[in-house]
Amino acid sequence: MLLKVENLHAEIDDKEIIKGLNLEIKPGEIHAIMGPNGAGKSTLANVLVGRDEYEVTDGSIEFDGEDLDELDPEERAHKGMFLAFQYPVEIPGVSNKFFMQTAVNAVRNERGQPELDMFEFDEFAKEKIELLDMRSDLLDRSVNVGFSGGEKKRNDIFQMALLEPKLCIMDETDSGLDIDALKLVANGVNSLRSPDRSFIVVTHYQRLLDYIKPDYVHVLYDGKIVKSGGFELGQQLEEQGYDEIIRHYHNG
Amino acid sequence: MVEAAKITDLTHDAPFESQYEEIDELLSKKQFYKEGFITNTNVETFAKGINEDVVRAISEKKNEPQWMLDFRLKALKVWQSMEEPHWAKAEYEPLDYQDYSYYSAPECGSCAGECNTDEAGEPEIDPEVAKAFAELGVPIEGNSEVAVDAIFDSISVSTTKREELAKLGIIFCSFSEAVQDYPDLVQKYIATVVPVGDNYFAALNSAVASDGTFVYVPEGVHCPIELSTYFRINEAKTGQFERTILIAEKGSYVSYLEGCSAPVRDTYQLHAAVVEVIVHEDAEVKYSTVQNWYPGDEDCHGGILNFVTKRGICEGDNSKLSWTQAETGSAITWKYPSCILKGDNSIGEFYSVALTNRHQQADTGTKMIHIGKNTKSTIISKGLSAGFSDNTYRGLVKILPSAEGARNFTQCDSMLIGDKCGAHTFPYIEVGNSSAQMEHEATTSRIGEDQLFYCQQRGISEQDAISMIVNGFCKDVFSELPLEFAQEAEELLAISLEGSVG
Ligand SMILES: Nc1ncnc2c1ncn2[C@@H]1O[C@H](COP(=O)(O)OP(=O)(O)O)[C@@H](O)[C@H]1O
Ligand SMILES: [Mg+2]
Numbered sequence: 219m220l221l222k223v224e225n226l227h228a229e230i231d232d233k234e235i236i237k238g239l240n241l242e243i244k245p246g247e248i249h250a251i252m253g254p255n256g257a258g259k260s261t262l263a264n265v266l267v268g269r270d271e272y273e274v275t276d277g278s279i280e281f282d283g284e285d286l287d288e289l290d291p292e293e294r295a296h297k298g299m300f301l302a303f304q305y306p307v308e309i310p311g312v313s314n315k316f317f318m319q320t321a322v323n324a325v326r327n328e329r330g331q332p333e334l335d336m337f338e339f340d341e342f343a344k345e346k347i348e349l350l351d352m353r354s355d356l357l358d359r360s361v362n363v364g365f366s367g368g369e370k371k372r373n374d375i376f377q378m379a380l381l382e383p384k385l386c387i388m389d390e391t392d393s394g395l396d397i398d399a400l401k402l403v404a405n406g407v408n409s410l411r412s413p414d415r416s417f418i419v420v421t422h423y424q425r426l427l428d429y430i431k432p433d434y435v436h437v438l439y440d441g442k443i444v445k446s447g448g449f450e451l452g453q454q455l456e457e458q459g460y461d462e463i464i465r466h467y468h469n470g
Numbered sequence: 471m472v473e474a475a476k477i478t479d480l481t482h483d484a485p486f487e488s489q490y491e492e493i494d495e496l497l498s499k500k501q502f503y504k505e506g507f508i509t510n511t512n513v514e515t516f517a518k519g520i521n522e523d524v525v526r527a528i529s530e531k532k533n534e535p536q537w538m539l540d541f542r543l544k545a546l547k548v549w550q551s552m553e554e555p556h557w558a559k560a561e562y563e564p565l566d567y568q569d570y571s572y573y574s575a576p577e578c579g580s581c582a583g584e585c586n587t588d589e590a591g592e593p594e595i596d597p598e599v600a601k602a603f604a605e606l607g608v609p610i611e612g613n614s615e616v617a618v619d620a621i622f623d624s625i626s627v628s629t630t631k632r633e634e635l636a637k638l639g640i641i642f643c644s645f646s647e648a649v650q651d652y653p654d655l656v657q658k659y660i661a662t663v664v665p666v667g668d669n670y671f672a673a674l675n676s677a678v679a680s681d682g683t684f685v686y687v688p689e690g691v692h693c694p695i696e697l698s699t700y701f702r703i704n705e706a707k708t709g710q711f712e713r714t715i716l717i718a719e720k721g722s723y724v725s726y727l728e729g730c731s732a733p734v735r736d737t738y739q740l741h742a743a744v745v746e747v748i749v750h751e752d753a754e755v756k757y758s759t760v761q762n763w764y765p766g767d768e769d770c771h772g773g774i775l776n777f778v779t780k781r782g783i784c785e786g787d788n789s790k791l792s793w794t795q796a797e798t799g800s801a802i803t804w805k806y807p808s809c810i811l812k813g814d815n816s817i818g819e820f821y822s823v824a825l826t827n828r829h830q831q832a833d834t835g836t837k838m839i840h841i842g843k844n845t846k847s848t849i850i851s852k853g854l855s856a857g858f859s860d861n862t863y864r865g866l867v868k869i870l871p872s873a874e875g876a877r878n879f880t881q882c883d884s885m886l887i888g889d890k891c892g893a894h895t896f897p898y899i900e901v902g903n904s905s906a907q908m909e910h911e912a913t914t915s916r917i918g919e920d921q922l923f924y925c926q927q928r929g930i931s932e933q934d935a936i937s938m939i940v941n942g943f944c945k946d947v948f949s950e951l952p953l954e955f956a957q958e959a960e961e962l963l964a965i966s967l968e969g970s971v972g
Contacts, residue, residue: 267927271919295929307924310915311942320938321928328929360942377928 220245220416221266221385225277228265235261237441238277243385246413250427250452251420253438254460259420260304262438263389266418267301268294282384296328298384302374302391304420309361314373315343317361322380346379350406368399375406386410387418392426404429424456437463505606505762509704511598513623515574518707520567522546525677528573532646535653545666545676552670559862559894560802560831562775570740572678574623574705595627603628608700608729616727617642619683619699623708626681631695640724641686642697645713648684655686659715663746663781663810671742671777671804675711682714682743685726687753693724696952701730701741703774709740716746718753720786725756725952730799737771738801739764743778751786751813758951759795760959765830766801773801773830780807784816784842792819793836794950796959801830806864808837811845811873818847821947823959825940826859826891835865835896840873840906849880852944855891862894869906877907885943886916887936915943 221243228236235258243249253259265272266279268291279286286294309317322342323333334342347354352372362370371391378386388407392400407417407430419432427435427449435451436443437460444467445451455463516524525546529539554564576596595610599622603610610620610628617631619642626644635642641652648656666676683699703710718724730741749755757780766773776799782791793807809818820836838847847867855861867878884893895912917939925935941948941960948956 269923291923291926292929292931295927301927303924303927307918307920309921309924309939309942311945312938317925317928317930317938320934321925321930324929324931324934381928 219243219280220247220282222280223266223277224280226262226265226274226279227276228261228272228274230261230272234275235441236265239438239442241436241443243416243418245384245416246411247434248411248417248419248430248432250430250432250435251418251438251443252422252435252452252455254464257438258441259438260389261441263301263304263387263418263420266387267291267299292324295381295383296325298382300378300381300383300386302371302378302386302388304389304393306362306365306370306374308363308365310363312361313357314359314361315339315357318343318357318377318380321377325381343380346376349409350376350379351402352376367394368396368402371395371403372399372406375403375410379406379410384414385416385418387420389420390422391419392421392423397425400426401429424452427452439464439467505764507602507605509598509602511576511596513574513576513705515705515708516571518569518571520546520570520572520678524572528678528680531573531575532649534649537653537657538649541660541666542677542679545673546678548667549670549673549677552667552673555670558804558833558864559860560804560833562802562831565738565740565775567674569707571705571708572711573680574708575625576622576627599627602702602704603700606700606702616696616698619644619697621681621683621699621701621710621712623680623702623704623710626683635693635695635697638691638693639688640691640693641684643684645679645682645684645715648715652684652686655717656684656715659717659746659748660713661746663748663783664744664779669779672744672779675713675742675744675779678709678711679713679744680709680711682712682745683716683726683728684714685716685724687718687722687724689719690721691719692722696725696727698727698729701728703730703739703741707737707739709742712741712743712745714743714745715748716755716757716782717748718750718755718789720750721752722750723754725758727758727760727952729760729958730762738766739772739774741774741776741778741800743780745778745780745807747780747782747791749782749784749786749789749791749816752788753786754790754792755782756792756794757782757807759793759797760951761795761797761803762799764801765799765828767828774799776800776803776805778803778805778807780805781810781837782808782818783810784813784818784845786816787813787842788815789813790817790819792821792950794819794821794947795823795834796944796947796951797822797824797832797834798959800832803830803832803834805834806836808839809847810839810841811847811876812841813845814842815844815846816842817845819950820847820849820851820865821950822851823854823944823947824852824861824863825854826856826861828857828859830857830859831862832860833862833864835863837866837868838878840867840869840876840878842873844875844877845873846876847878849878849882850946851880851882852947853882853884853893853895854887854940854943855884855893856887858890860892860894862896864896864898866898866900867908868900869903869908871902873903873906875905876903879909880911881946882910882912883943884912884914885940886914887940 223241226239437445612630853861
């Protein structure tokens, strides 16, 4: 098991948002998480990667056989957790290339691999850019500054490719993308797919799932997973919305 | 017309309390100030206090000619008639000037302090002092690409590369030596840019000036190496009153750097410097400072009080003067390197990074006085505040009626790290000629929790993330520093921001 979340309860500003959530992910699996606005999807993503403001009040998160409770966000990143942000952050004055070289080397250091110098990093980055069909001039600009919405999302996928994580969590990476940008992102994900890399894809829309084809689809509502199924659950939600499931949840 | 373009005052009332606890904690760890060691050597230090006898004694110690003594005595009278200024945004108790010593110098072993420069060459350097400079990485043996004047408390202990420079006609020596060897030049220029009565600290400096550097670059000479001065204040409760004069004759070029540090002491040490730069026709001077005076401890004990008057005049047409500074140290900084743009088409530049942390207070900026036609000035100021510190930019751009076609570009950016520090911007503009073109940009940002989290999620530690973001913020200024100093400045910032290193 790569990720094992048991009876997770988490709060922010003393307000409980995740209310007893269970989730198990094996290596190589793709899980989609869907659910209405405010259900707690972004909260779950942030809690998994250890963001400070969120407090786990009960339950456990086990990653790669290790309890994550005490680990800082950067330690979780070193262990192979990656979050593609719903809103990627801008860092003026810091070039995307320098930022990613620093990040890659921090992770390599932790894994006992030698650091990449500028030339080695350039080579490495070039491979990934070709793999993702990205524009290479994004590397020379400040991190996400002046990037279009689509460029920011693609930049996050590029970072994901560079860091070679075991678990990729994508928080609404498809929101606000036109169909071409969406295809690029989906292709990126598909090309990063491997038997020992798992994905959690948070999305509102079936259209991304049509390209990515998840193994499982979960519906998150009121801080819990209220329904799970295969790829076809996504299609069903696309047609019927969440009402039926929510009604069932409140009655049950 | 006096107008404050846009005064921003962002103080301690930030709305996000909790978010910054962690950063504050990180920043409040004991700062690692590696220059904080004390040198123990035989020193001659005057008894505390300032009066006419002390001024005479300093002059005598330095074997000065009568004109220099007269200059000092006149300055003392002026100083005594003035009042300590307290208009800056830095709060400090009025200083007890009788509680400082105004002269302190290592005795050099061989000749017990009696050695003046003689034909036999440089006097021996006190081995303890030599060790201190070695530890600070100051190349006083001349084994570097840079020429160095090393100043320890009140005196210059070594000046390297002078013969090499002399072949080009460049004079590079301590101020004291210049008084002896080049009295005509010193008399011609001293106090012409910063008059004795310019301000309280300039007057004090003129009375008790200790040592500084004298640079003269003759007509048409492009100085091939960087000239530099390293200032070290060692003795407790002493003042260092650096006096530096730099003259660039017609068509010449020179790049000059200064660095400074002091031991960790629990009492204030005083540094009141005067720097005068004269740039003639078609000449260019680049003046860079990396200031790392001891900033005082967690509870506001000790640190350097840094009251500096730096001013240059672009005397001739097409002349250019650039000030670049990275200010990271001192308990209090009060410093406004300025340019008087007198020659037509002359150019003044000011690039500054000022970082304050803990309880440091910095009030710094520049004055650009446009007199000549088509004069241009550029001001780029980056203020960084962390901890409980206050960081103020104070600038004046003044366009005189004669300055037809003058232009100024000002960019003042402030960055707050944490929520208990303050950033203040006071850009004053006086325009006396309607053809002037003025551009002003200002931003204030805060290192955001979201930025730090983004970096951490990518595997970068919080400390590395802060220094990366900060260095990104300062890039426009660091790119103006000579390469090795830019690196030093970056490292200084990182150290000043991090708790302890390694
Ligand atoms: N800082 C906060 N303080 C209190 N409530 C919050 C905070 N951040 C998010 N929430 C609440 O948590 C709930 C879940 O938000 P979120 O995880 O962003 O949902 P989703 O991503 O599924 O749309 C929402 O009701 C939201 O209002
Ligand atoms: Mg969300």
